[in-house]
Amino acid sequence: MRRMTARPANAHQARLLRLLRDGGPTSRAQLGDRMDLSRSRLAVEVDRLLDTGLVIADGLAASRGGRRSHNIRLSPALRFLGVDIGATSVDVAVTNAELEVLGHLTQPMDVREGPVAVFEQVLAMAAKLRASGPAEGFDGAGIGVPGPVRFPEGVPVAPPIMPGWDGFPVREALSQELGCPVMVDNDVNLMAMGEQQAGVARSAKDFLCVKIGTGIGCGIVVGGEVYRGTTGSAGDIGHIQAEPDGRPCACGNRGCLEAYFGGAALARDAEAAVREGRSAELAARLEAAGRLAATDVAAAAAAGDAAALDLIREGGTRTGQVLASLVSFFNPGLVVIGGGVTGLGHTLLAAIRTQVYRQSLPLATGNLPIVLGELGPVAGVTGAARLISDHLFSPA
Amino acid sequence: MRRMTARPANAHQARLLRLLRDGGPTSRAQLGDRMDLSRSRLAVEVDRLLDTGLVIADGLAASRGGRRSHNIRLSPALRFLGVDIGATSVDVAVTNAELEVLGHLTQPMDVREGPVAVFEQVLAMAAKLRASGPAEGFDGAGIGVPGPVRFPEGVPVAPPIMPGWDGFPVREALSQELGCPVMVDNDVNLMAMGEQQAGVARSAKDFLCVKIGTGIGCGIVVGGEVYRGTTGSAGDIGHIQAEPDGRPCACGNRGCLEAYFGGAALARDAEAAVREGRSAELAARLEAAGRLAATDVAAAAAAGDAAALDLIREGGTRTGQVLASLVSFFNPGLVVIGGGVTGLGHTLLAAIRTQVYRQSLPLATGNLPIVLGELGPVAGVTGAARLISDHLFSPA
Structure with missing residues (x-):
């Protein structure tokens, strides 16, 4: 399967993609209500997104009087990988573009075994999810680790409960292994983002x-x-x-x-x-x-x-x-x-x-x-998928 | 003297006004470097600001090769009033558009005397500043009070050391007395803004x-x-x-x-x-x-x-x-x-x-x-002037 190759060309397109992620299929008319854009400019940006394949037409919207508008939605082929590494377990999930969890695995694991052993297990779990159906590949991955992260570089720093992780280039290493863009954050930040995306916040x-x-x-x-x-x-x-x-x-x-x-x-x-x-x-x-x-x-x-x-x-x-x-x-x-x-x-x-x-x-x-919290172990992986989608749904 | 009647018409004009406030007289070429705007659009926005009188031409800028560019600056007639009400004293100052303090008075005062007595004193101090020269009138005023403030309305809430102030419409009352727009904030927030504007932060x-x-x-x-x-x-x-x-x-x-x-x-x-x-x-x-x-x-x-x-x-x-x-x-x-x-x-x-x-x-x-902190008693009044200028230098 062809993976996500395009990125939004400007801030308007980025905002459209996030609206569709958070709101699901939406008519052009509804998007117009939410965007501060002229009708003609909106039409141009939507058409450009349709050209990239990031967005597709999805049937007729409910009538609001006058000519009926087409719904548009994010490509149903998009897949994000969410990884939540805890101190004693790891959760790996695959989501669609709307960040709905399509498959979720959890396994006990000791983070003190170090990044090489942990990522071997993460990659095996990701392969299993791929083999079992919900994804043929990933358009991006978000990773949470149980310690502070130098966010711009995606590198853990001086993590007290994670000997062996200090300075390990998580973002770079996993991006190479998975063949897709990767973002790394602290696990607690991802839980917050998950509860904000789909939970109690x-x-x-x-x-x-x-x-x-x-x-x-x-x-x-x-x-x-x-x-x-x-x-x-x-x-x-x-x-x-x-x-x-x-x-x-x-x-x-x-x-x-x-x-x-x-x-x-x-x-x-x-x-x-x-x-x-x-x-x-x-x-x-x-x-x-x-x-x-x-x-x-x-x-x-x-x-x-x-x-x-x-x-x-x-x-x-x-x-x-x-x-x-x-x-x-x-x-x-x-x-x-x-x-x-x-x-x-x-x-x-x-x-x-x-x-x-x-x-x-x-x-x-x-x-x-x-x-x-409402989401339990789903919060972290949902937040991880949100993290990478925020990155991908930003102007390149 | 005619007071500031115009407000920036859009976000670009607002940003130009803030750049001029924080950087002083600046050439069109330098503004172009700092704004993400085409040269022609920049020229249009600058010309519109010149038309309003908020901005004036101010001599030739240093040559960067080619035709020399005119410096522009904020109107030297603009005056902001900064008021910092503490628990036991009150500071009142007048600044120019670049938030430089042109006159500053400080007097002991007990905030527990209540808003009516305190504002009588503030207005007398403001009148004294006006009479002594640095301002004929004020284009806006920022006020700090020593307690929490419901910011959008400019009203103190349940201030523990300020009996009699709870719910007093500071913003509305002073705006009427001074005949100019007023913004109200907690005194500590204004100190932070002052140190950020002109001090150690x-x-x-x-x-x-x-x-x-x-x-x-x-x-x-x-x-x-x-x-x-x-x-x-x-x-x-x-x-x-x-x-x-x-x-x-x-x-x-x-x-x-x-x-x-x-x-x-x-x-x-x-x-x-x-x-x-x-x-x-x-x-x-x-x-x-x-x-x-x-x-x-x-x-x-x-x-x-x-x-x-x-x-x-x-x-x-x-x-x-x-x-x-x-x-x-x-x-x-x-x-x-x-x-x-x-x-x-x-x-x-x-x-x-x-x-x-x-x-x-x-x-x-x-x-x-x-x-x-670097500014001592000037921090609060500078922050107060910054507060009202941020408000006035925002799209109407």
Whole structure:
């Protein structure tokens, strides 16, 4: 199959492509309502896009009186690859041009195995998706990694939980292997973009998306765009101090939020609860599996285990304390909580909410929804597809 | 004198006006280099601006080979009024179109006297500036107030240190009194805009500007634009919790940063140091004046008084602790420290720096300058003039 060879020639064409991505098949008349363009100029730009094959005609639109207009839509042949590399798992999905997921694979994986091993697995999963039908090839790929990224170059920098990744040319290497354009970002930013594209943040312009997985990070969206900071580390809230002179953290500092909560801290604290004889439920699970994970704490809490519920409440309270400061500072319109630990559900959410509503400025919380993400593991891969489509649907 | 009656007719004209504001007299050739416009279109837009009188010809430009080009500049008759209302003083200045301060008055004043009394004083100061020469009238005015503002309407909301101001229609009332367009913003945002326009943040795109006056606030600039948050309270960091279950704060909460530092806390702690017999220097000043202010602590510290130095160091450390979290979160390219308390100078700056560099993520601080503001009391009024000029130099 011939892959996407054309790019929009100007800002108008780029905007048309994004409108069609986000709105699906649309009539010329409707596009005219949304674009600040004369009718004749709009017709010229649409015709040029039809010539490139990026856009096709798609039947007659509903009548608005007068001559009926043709719907146009993005080429149904376009395929994007979304890759979401977490600390302990990898998700790979293929989407169409409207960023609908057509196929999705997830596998456990340890990011500490390093980029070569991880990308071998990613490429095998992408090949499997290709073989199983939803895509013959990819027009572009978005990749999320669990650490800060020098965004313009697509290179991870000094990632604390990713030894071996520092400076690895992810963008260049994968672009060569996949034979298509690649964009790389932090996994938390992609979760935020995914929830904005197809989840709970659809109408939000200024919001925070907190990902609680093995670690804790925060996607920051300003005016609808991800804010990455001066060196790409914006939103790295896991190493904000939650307790002066507190617990030692893997980063070398003391008292960081991640030393108290997140998947890694939760597993460690659950094992401590077993050693101290505080939970029969967790003890049984430890005996069965040899180790505990956040999912065990979630299951024990669901079964009413008091120690597990306490761990979740304490973690939520710590997270809420840090978030309360950030809410006072950033005055967001929405806070989304996502990531693997959302299996902890409403106990966690209630603890976070209580702390933020108690501690932040009333003016900042008066109208502030704090909600769980809607998309689960689909958020990251959807955000990854959005990332590469934003890049491809920009003037060349 | 005829006041500014025209507004730019389109985005190109608006951009030309801002280039001339920020760059001063410029040749058509240089403008052509900076605008993405054809030569003929540029000539049309410049000619239209000349017709409005907003822009005038200003002598021949330096030769670049070929026919010499005329310089053009903003009308030298344009005058902006900048008003910076603090908790305990008010600054009023008049600027030309390039935002250079032509006259500046400052007077003590208590914002708690309410908007009617405060604006009477502001109008008297503006009249004095008019009478003394630099302006016969004003083409627009920017006003800063020490609390959150509902920006689109120009109305203060629930300002904790400004009883009587909640909901007062500042923009509408002053626009009527002054007979010119008015824009209203939080004083801290204006300080950030002033330092960006003419001070230490000239080349910064993503930065924080911390104002330590009677209270503590933070201007947030993203991509060169002030970020105000969903309800206009972004940057209100004075009520971030610095100490769980700490000192009671005037806001009703406990442990807020402002309960520990800022002009009000500093004066109170200095008087406590006198009562406890810890400072002969401060005791002498209290006896002479009947009360202490932040300036007394600054003077005592400059004289080597140990208690005063301790108060400044403790306050700087508290401020640094809160800032460290915000630096990890926001990953700014620059942090500016300004406001009345900058009289405390390098002792304060050193304490803030030590805490931020120790506690924030290395990736966020690796290249992060933390510096004092350059403009002092001129920052706010310059930012106020910039605010109204941004508004007037936008398409109508």
